[in-house]
Amino acid sequence: MKGNQASLREILRNWIDGVNEMRLEEVAALYAQEAVLIPTFSPKIYNSEAEIAGYFSRITDQREVSVTVREETVVEQTNAQGSQVIGGIYDWRIIKDGEENVFGARFSFVVSLGEKRPIVHHHSSLLPEVA
DSSP, X not given: OHHHHHHHHHHHHHHHHHHHTTOHHHHHHTEEEEEEEEOTTOSSOBOSHHHHHHHHHHHHTTSEXXXXXXXXXXXXXXXXXXXXXXXXXXXXXXXXXXXXXXXXXXXXXXXXXXXXXXXXXXEEEEOOOOO
């Protein structure tokens, strides 16, 4: 199982690096042809390569964007049927017109290890504000 965990972490790292380095085509290429993205900053659900690529283009357009994973929150799971899941909390740092905002969000990736386009499902949602 340790090999699977390393592979899950590598996929997560490739996704983070791609977003942070604005290599958005590489990010979109991590998603399987029929992947589902339930994104942080949109009410829509995306389920095609073009829609997923478009989402990343829109959130980074005229903005400086970076993502940092809160490493202590990352969990990895494998179920009996072989599904691989990695999730946790990441922080989106977005600067537009000189104004910086940081958004904490929960994330989960369902991954098909060994595939060229391993992400089959990605869900992300803003952390709720606690009163």
